[in-house]
Amino acid sequence: MTAIGGYVAPTTESDALGVHSLDQFVLTVPDASVAEDFYGNFGLDVKRDGQALSIKTFGHEHRWGSVVEGSRAKALHHLSFGCYAEDLPRLKARIEDAGVKLIDPPPGFESNGFWFRNHEGVLMEVKVGPKVSPDHKAVSEWITVGPGVAAATTREKSGLVRPRRLSHVLIFTSDIDASIKFYERTIGLRLSDRASDIVAFMHGIHGSDHHLLALVKSSAPGFHHCSWDVASVQDIGLGAMRMADKGWEKGWGLGRHVLGSNYFHYVMDPWGSFSEYSCDIDYIPKEDRWPAADHKPEDSFYLWGPVVPREFTINPEAGEV
Numbered sequence: 467m468t469a470i471g472g473y474v475a476p477t478t479e480s481d482a483l484g485v486h487s488l489d490q491f492v493l494t495v496p497d498a499s500v501a502e503d504f505y506g507n508f509g510l511d512v513k514r515d516g517q518a519l520s521i522k523t524f525g526h527e528h529r530w531g532s533v534v535e536g537s538r539a540k541a542l543h544h545l546s547f548g549c550y551a552e553d554l555p556r557l558k559a560r561i562e563d564a565g566v567k568l569i570d571p572p573p574g575f576e577s578n579g580f581w582f583r584n585h586e587g588v589l590m591e592v593k594v595g596p597k598v599s600p601d602h603k604a605v606s607e608w609i610t611v612g613p614g615v616a617a618a619t620t621r622e623k624s625g626l627v628r629p630r631r632l633s634h635v636l637i638f639t640s641d642i643d644a645s646i647k648f649y650e651r652t653i654g655l656r657l658s659d660r661a662s663d664i665v666a667f668m669h670g671i672h673g674s675d676h677h678l679l680a681l682v683k684s685s686a687p688g689f690h691h692c693s694w695d696v697a698s699v700q701d702i703g704l705g706a707m708r709m710a711d712k713g714w715e716k717g718w719g720l721g722r723h724v725l726g727s728n729y730f731h732y733v734m735d736p737w738g739s740f741s742e743y744s745c746d747i748d749y750i751p752k753e754d755r756w757p758a759a760d761h762k763p764e765d766s767f768y769l770w771g772p773v774v775p776r777e778f779t780i781n782p783e784a785g786e787v
């Protein structure tokens with residue numbers, strides 16, 4: 467069991483207050499067995515847990531995601547954020563002071579934390595938990611060999627790609643500015659970068675990836691993608707190839723983002739949202755004030771990669787097809 471202690475103070479300001487991690491994302495879907503097949507082939511450790519699926523990464527005990535069966539269409543059920551025990555009462559007081567009403571937990575999700583809805587009605591939880599956002603930039607690998615030796619293996623011997631951890635989720639919002647303000651004044655996230663009123667990226671003050679929560683404009687809330695850290699660009703390619711072999715061919719990649727800098731390949735999931743293989747994302751140490759900037763949308767989405775497919779910008783939860 468990972469220790470919940472180990473407070474890592476934010477050092478940019480002595481009175482700074484904020485969550486340290488995106489603890490878990492929870493989706494509802496019509497058929498959990500479809501999710502089991504998709505996330506299992508993606509390389510995640512998926513297990514049945516009563517009416518739900520638990521999604522972990524192999525070799526890591528944290529539950530990064532859950533899928534609950536029962537809805538007519540896929541929907542974002544809630545996002546859960548982790549904080550230090552010392553900060554829970556202060557965060558609760560600040561959220562209530564901001565005029566946000568606390569509510570009862572949904573059945574089956576009782577916890578040590580508290581629950582509320584964001585400014586658009588999306589269910590959120592803050593609870594005490596281990597800091598699962600990284601304390602350092604993740605190490606990426608470039609595997610090469612000397613002359614006279616073949617570097618690539620055969621497909622048969624290549625094995626399964628196993629993501630190391632959840633990096634972030636990206637959700638739709640109808641108002642980027644209102645969302646940035648909400649997450650700043652409630653759970654203490656900070657803006658990393660944005661591109662006009664189209665997309666924004668937010669990080670944790672105790673040290674996290676360039677974004678643990680990202681926001682993209684739509685007509686309504688919804689879940690766009692979950693992003694999984696892998697060790698190398700090679701793993702991104704192998705993962706994408708395996709998913710294509712299993713019938714999950716649609717997606718976008720290989721490419722490299724500008725904001726966040728990560729290499730990516732997105733695989734379209736069974737419900738029109740995405741799961742991302744990500745490598746070498748930028749890291750924001752707790753000591754740093756990232757120079758949050760507003761970038762030109764046309765010059766900040768991706769540095770290189772294939773043309774963006776139309777379905778990448780669709781929000782099925784808003785009824786878009």
Ligand SMILES: [Fe+2]
Binds near residue numbers: 634636692
């Ligand atoms: Fe992403």
